[in-house]
Amino acid sequence: MLNQLTISELAAKFAKREVSAREATQACLDQIACVDGKIHAFLSFNAAAALAQADAVDQLISQGGSGANRPLLGIPIAIKDVLAVKNQPLNCASKILGNYISPYDATAIEKLKAAGAIVFGRLNMDEFAMGSSTENSAFGLTCNPWDITRIPGGSSGGSAAAVAADECIASLGTDTGGSIRQPAALCGCVGLKPTYGRISRYGLVAFASSLDQIGPFTKDVRDSATLLGVMSGVDRRDSTSVPEPVPNYVAALDGNIRGLKLGLPKEYMVGGLDPEIKASVDAAVKQYEKLGAEIVEISLPHTDYAVAVYYIIATAEASANLARFDGIRYGARVEGNDPIELYSKTRGAGFGAEVKRRIILGTYVLSSGYYDAYYLRAQKVRTLIRNDFLKAFETVDAIVTPTTPTAAFKAGEKSGDPLQMYLSDIFTISCNLAGICGVSLPCGFTQNPKLPIGLQLLGKPFGEETMLKLAHAYEQSTAWHKEKPSLKF
Amino acid sequence: MASAEINVKYVAHLARLALTPEEETKLAAQLGNILGYIEKLRELDVTGVEPTAHAVPMVNCTRADEVRESLSHEEALRNAPRQANGLFIVPKIVE
Numbered sequence: 001m002l003n004q005l006t007i008s009e010l011a012a013k014f015a016k017r018e019v020s021a022r023e024a025t026q027a028c029l030d031q032i033a034c035v036d037g038k039i040h041a042f043l044s045f046n047a048a049a050a051l052a053q054a055d056a057v058d059q060l061i062s063q064g065g066s067g068a069n070r071p072l073l074g075i076p077i078a079i080k081d082v083l084a085v086k087n088q089p090l091n092c093a094s095k096i097l098g099n100y101i102s103p104y105d106a107t108a109i110e111k112l113k114a115a116g117a118i119v120f121g122r123l124n125m126d127e128f129a130m131g132s133s134t135e136n137s138a139f140g141l142t143c144n145p146w147d148i149t150r151i152p153g154g155s156s157g158g159s160a161a162a163v164a165a166d167e168c169i170a171s172l173g174t175d176t177g178g179s180i181r182q183p184a185a186l187c188g189c190v191g192l193k194p195t196y197g198r199i200s201r202y203g204l205v206a207f208a209s210s211l212d213q214i215g216p217f218t219k220d221v222r223d224s225a226t227l228l229g230v231m232s233g234v235d236r237r238d239s240t241s242v243p244e245p246v247p248n249y250v251a252a253l254d255g256n257i258r259g260l261k262l263g264l265p266k267e268y269m270v271g272g273l274d275p276e277i278k279a280s281v282d283a284a285v286k287q288y289e290k291l292g293a294e295i296v297e298i299s300l301p302h303t304d305y306a307v308a309v310y311y312i313i314a315t316a317e318a319s320a321n322l323a324r325f326d327g328i329r330y331g332a333r334v335e336g337n338d339p340i341e342l343y344s345k346t347r348g349a350g351f352g353a354e355v356k357r358r359i360i361l362g363t364y365v366l367s368s369g370y371y372d373a374y375y376l377r378a379q380k381v382r383t384l385i386r387n388d389f390l391k392a393f394e395t396v397d398a399i400v401t402p403t404t405p406t407a408a409f410k411a412g413e414k415s416g417d418p419l420q421m422y423l424s425d426i427f428t429i430s431c432n433l434a435g436i437c438g439v440s441l442p443c444g445f446t447q448n449p450k451l452p453i454g455l456q457l458l459g460k461p462f463g464e465e466t467m468l469k470l471a472h473a474y475e476q477s478t479a480w481h482k483e484k485p486s487l488k489f
Numbered sequence: 490m491a492s493a494e495i496n497v498k499y500v501a502h503l504a505r506l507a508l509t510p511e512e513e514t515k516l517a518a519q520l521g522n523i524l525g526y527i528e529k530l531r532e533l534d535v536t537g538v539e540p541t542a543h544a545v546p547m548v549n550c551t552r553a554d555e556v557r558e559s560l561s562h563e564e565a566l567r568n569a570p571r572q573a574n575g576l577f578i579v580p581k582i583v584e
Contacts, residue, residue, distance in 0.1 A: 103564040197545045210543050239550035240543070308527045319504060326505070328577055330568035338580050340505065348507030356506060361520055363504040364495050377530055379540030384533070386541055418519055419526055435544020461545070 002027035003166045004484070007075050007223040010169060011067060014074050021057035021074030024169070025050050025118055028076045032121075032167045038489045040142050041152075041162035043081055044089060045121035050076065053118040071226050073116030078168040080159045081122040082129055083214065084203035085109050092205050093137035094127045096325050096350025098332035106203020107238065108172065108214050108231045115230045123158030123171060127352045128322065129179055129207045131155050132424050135415045136354040143411075144187060145485040146451050150408040153183030156217070160187035163217045164452075165487060170227060171217045176208050177310050178403075178428025180215045181440035185403035185454020188442050188483065190471070191217050192224040195461050196435035197242035199228075200235030208317035209240075211310075211432040220481050221441060221472040225249035228464060244462050252465040253472040258292030260470060263396035267303035268427055274406045280444030280453045281402045284474060288400070291473055296396050300388040305381050306430040307422055312365050312378035313433070319362030325350065357418060386434040393460045398467050401427050403440040403454030427456060437464050441471050442480035452483075495520050 002010065002024045013019045029047050036042055057074040067073040079085055082092050084102035086109075091097045105113065112119055126136035134142045134157025142157045144150040145165040152161040156173030160183035163171050173180045175193035184191025192215045199214045206212060216227035229250065234243040264285060269278065289295055327333035327346030334349050336342035351359070365374035392399060405426060414421045431438040436458055443455035455474070459467030475481050497513045497520070508516070562575060571578035 098568075098570070100568050103560055103567055196543075197547075236552065240545065240547065242545055242547070302533075305530060305533065308530050311523065312527060312530075323505075327570060328579055329565075331570065333570035336580060339582055342580055343505040344502075344507040347505060348509075351506070353512075356508065356512065357516060357519060359504050359506055360495065360497060360500050360516055361523065364500045364520070367500065367503060374527070376540055377535060379542060380535040380538040381530055381533055382541040383538050384535075386544060419522055422523070433544070 001166070003031045003169070005169065006219045007072065007169055007226055010075060011071065011073070014061065015067060021054040021118065022051060024074060025054040025076050028168050031165070035165050035487050036167060038143060038148055039145055039161050039165050039167070040140055041123055041158040041165065041167055042078070043091065043093065043122045043124050043139055043158070046088070050118055050120035053120070057116065057118065067116065070116035072112060072230060074118060075116070075169050076118045076120060077112060078121035078123050078159070078162050078171045079109065079119060080125050080156050080171070080173045082125060082174055082205045083109060083172060085119055089122055090205070091122070092128045093125045093139055094350065094352065094355070095138045096331050096347070100330055104203065107200035107235045109203060111231050121168065123156070123162055125158055126155035127355050128205070128318070129155040129174055129176055130318070130354050130358055132178070132182060132421050133411070133414065134158065135411060136352055138352055141411055144408045145487060146188065147408065147449050148489060149410055150451070151186070151411050153186035153408065155179040157183050159217045160184050160189055160191065163187070163189045163219060164485060166484070170219070170223055172214060173217055174204060174212055174214050175432065176211045176314060177432050178425045180217065181403050181428050181438055181454065181456060182425060184217055184440045186408040186452065188452030188485070189217050189219060190221055190224050190439065190441045190481070191215065192228060192439045193431065193437060194228060194232065194464060195437040197240055198437070198462065198464070199231045200233070200238040200241045202235055202237040206321040208314040209321060210317060211314060221468055221475050222250060222253060224439065225253060225468050247465050249465060249468055252469045254469065255473050255476060257470055257473045259294065260398070260466065261294045261296050261396040262288055262470065263296050263298035263392050263399040265298050265300045265303065265392070265399060265401060267300050268401040272405045273402060276446045277402050277404070277406065277453050281455060284443045284455045285400060287474060287477060291477060293470070298392045298396060298399065300392060300430070302381065302384045302388050303430060306385055306433060307426055309378045309381045309385065309433060310429045311361070311422060312374050313382065315358040315362030316366050316375050317362070319359045319366065322355070322359055354418070382433050385430055389430070389434040389436055398463070398470050399458040401456045401458065403427060403456040407446045407451035407453060431458055436461050437467055439467060439471050441475055442483070443478070444480060445483070495524070
């Protein structure tokens with residue numbers, strides 16, 4: 001089935017004229033019709049518009065056009081509902097955006113389109129990317145394709161579920177504290193968070209501006225390398241995008257990892273780590289040794305403080321970023337007698353519980369009298385966390401950890417206790433604070449029920465080449481990434 | 490920063506966020522819990538540590554002061570909740 005293929009497999013079929021872009025797109029739409037009633041990865045999609053894009057690709061190919069320099073030609077890619085796609089709805093899974101239609105493309109989307117991708121669909125998420133289970137969407141739950149009583153992770157739960165259930169070939173998500181890697185781990189796909197500044201954030205609705213990055217969900221590491229290459233680069237519309245050269249990430253995937261040093265942080269293998277996850281990660285580390293990598297025990301001593309730092313910095317930035325949703329220029333509005341009343345009522349009616357919680361916390365830690373005690377102190381501890389990583393990277397090429405402490409949990413299990421939910425991000429959050437890159441890839445399954453387990457690799461700032469080379473070598477020496485959920489509901 | 494208790498009503502006013510009394514009560518309890526957890530940052534000595542606002546240290550990224558293409562008037566107003574004569578309509582601000 002075409003919808004089950006990877007980007008590289010589908011591109012090879014297009015090149016040989018074995019299948020058309022229309023057939024590939026239709027296969028994804030058929031799969032959505034078949035399974036999305038249960039999974040609910042998509043908030044909306046426009047089938048006619050997707051097929052029209054596919055027809056345009058087929059016409060181009062029939063006229064002798066080629067996929068040269070267009071590595072995504074005819075590839076259906078679905079998008080998290082936080083990225084602007086021109087003339088498509090954008091809601092951030094929130095009621096407050098009303099009937100918003102994007103007037104422009106995000107830079108990452110522009111680049112996908114230029115590379116030939118068929119950009120379609122809006123994927124469910126936690127409202128404004130705040131959450132770890134997609135239960136905070138204003139538009140209903142997304143279910144984990146491996147067990148529909150469980151959550152797909154979050155905040156990019158729809159992006160992970162759609163790829164795992166083969167409803168698209170790849171998808172985009174965003175990662176502020178693990179929102180790509182954690183759902184990728186829980187749904188059994190590859191999820192990549194690039195280094196801060198690698199991909200332009202223009203057209204990404206900001207949650208925490210110093211932490212947010214866009215990244216791909218794919219069925220294998222090669223596809224993540226392809227998408228990273230397409231989307232990376234400096235952008236004059238995002239002054240925090242970094243003018244580092246963009247290497248050929250796919251060319252780096254040569255399988256030769258002999259002599260590379262992998263750090264194993266002792267702080268990550270303790271506490272509430274599920275024994276089955278620990279066993280899978282231990283086995284993956286052994287596999288790396290077999291492949292010729294050298295394993296080095298390292299220490300990241302400030303790991304235990306990352307969640308606390310994150311929930312100060314991320315909420316502080318969010319409280320400022322979300323001030324723009326005031327009912328004046330776009331989105332839903334609740335009228336008031338004066339502007340203040342209009343703002344308050346609009347925001348009270350438009351935001352969900354988790355977003356309100358974070359706005360209050362963020363406003364509080366920035367407020368007069370508390371700024372130094374909370375926000376400034378958190379920024380200083382952030383420095384210590386970043387220094388931990390920079391020091392570790394003096395001796396190792398990448399770091400290997402579990403992506404999550406447990407496999408996918410049941411819907412409702414943690415939604416009543418925000419702090420427990422926050423602690424489920426314990427292994428992914430430091431990466432964003434330090435501004436480095438990270439990737440999660442399948443490394444096994446729990447036994448009963450069968451749920452995916454994710455292995456996390458963390459790389460140096462702009463060290464995606466080496467990190468992906470390591471991820472690819474492991475992936476190709478195992479068969480975990482080829483396993484599919486039964487989707488029999 | 491001792492035994493953190495947020496005056497939710499006051500902070501909600503700062504954030505321009507209307508909350509029901511039930512929301513206020515619930516938030517006060519939950520945020521007290523979260524702030525209790527955050528207290529652990531006090532264990533660390535941060536004397537002399539520079540704060541990190543941003544992982545990639547870049548300063549003063551300016552551009553030339555030139556006219557560039559941007560959203561048209563029409564596009565900018567397209568999502569307005571209320572508009573008239575090419576303007577956003579807001580409640581009366583000055584009597």
